[in-house]
Amino acid sequence: MNGKRLSRRTFLKNGLFALKALVALAGAGGLYSIFGERFWIQIKRVRLAYRRFPSSFAGMRIVQFSDTHIGKYYSLKRLEEVVELVQKQKPDLICFTGDLFDSKFGEVSDDVIPILARLQAQLGKFAVLGNHDMRLNAKRVVDVLERSGFTVLINGSRSIVRGLERMQVVGIDEMFHGQPDLPLALKGVGKDDFVLLLAHEPDFADTALAFPVDLQLSGHSHGGQIRIPFYGSIFIPDLAQKYPMGLYSFAGSEFHVYTNRGIGTTLFPIRFNCRPEITVFDLETKQM
Structure with missing residues (x-):
């Protein structure tokens, strides 16, 4: 007993x-x-090669950041750290893929302009809007980005020229609140041009696959923010369900979509097993 x-x-x-x-x-x-x-920002490095990538651009470095969600849970001081990290990667081209401010815990502010203006890249700085930017005030966010030195692409494109060759940076309107029109965005793009597409929501890749697009850069998902080991993300937003994180390829095509995990957070100031990310792309010409 x-x-x-x-x-x-x-x-x-x-x-x-x-x-x-x-x-x-x-x-x-x-x-x-x-x-x-x-x-705890991770610098993620991705190397890709394409047949259509112009040889004069070989070795070009693209640095992508996304979803800063500046507001209550992400301060201007933290943004300064992001800018410093981006510049340390020595980018030739900088891409921001939306959600500069948080629509629930933030507001559009000119205070970010002198910080974002420190970003420098020889071939330019390009951006698209995210769903939070659209909810707040799309025109104001565009104004802030442009005054920071970014070219904001809304169903439009810009040529980048190096030597006698060129490539195209294309951006589409946001999917939830805008009117994305890829045929309009590609108007004037040559059939042999290498096309880099910026689209906030990664699942737009299913549309882009049918067009002459080579690489799509997206954000929106935050990688799920909270990822339980052996289970995965607790929640992934709509339009990021198919391509929530990382690099995806497609059978019979050189097209890729890359989904950046973003910098900030939304709803809850929590990240678990899903570090914020700055992505560095080194592009090469694939040998025939």
């Missing part, structure tokens, strides 16, 4: 210890998610 009581006491004692350990672990994980990982 005493042995059984001792065993029961030991079981209860061990169970209580395990419960306390789980609570402590959950608390530590929460602190890490709020104050640690969401500011």
Whole structure:
């Protein structure tokens, strides 16, 4: 009888210890998610080669950042750190793929202009709008980005010339609140031009695949923000369900879509197993 009581006491004692350990672990994980990982930016490097990529651009470096969600949970000081990291990558071209401000916990502010203006790239700075930008005030966000030195593409394109060759940077309108029109955006683009497409929502790739687009850069998903080991993301937003994170290729085509995990957060200031990201693309000409 005493042995059984001792065993029961030991079981209860061990169970209580395990419960306390789980609570402590959950608390530590929460602190890490709020104050640690969401500011621990990963520099992700991607090397791609294309037959259509002009040889005079070989070795060109594109740096993408996305979804800063500036507001209550992401400060201007943090944005300064992002700008410094982007510049350290020595970009030839900088792309921002939307959601500069957070529509729930932020507002459009000119205070970001002198910070974003520090970004420098020989071949230019390009941007598209995200769904949060559209909810706040699309015209104001465009004005802020343009005054920061970005070319904002809304169903439009720009040629980049190096030597006797060129490539095209194309941007489409936001999918939830805008009117994306890829045929209009591609108007004037040559059939042999290499096309870099900026589209906030990654699932637009299903549309882009049918057009002469080579590489699509997107954001929007935040990679899910909270990723449980052996399970995956707790929540992924609409229009990022198919291509939520990283690089995707398509059978029978050189077309790729890359979904950046973003910088900031939305709804909750938490990232777990899903670090914020700056992506560095090194592009080469594929040998025939």
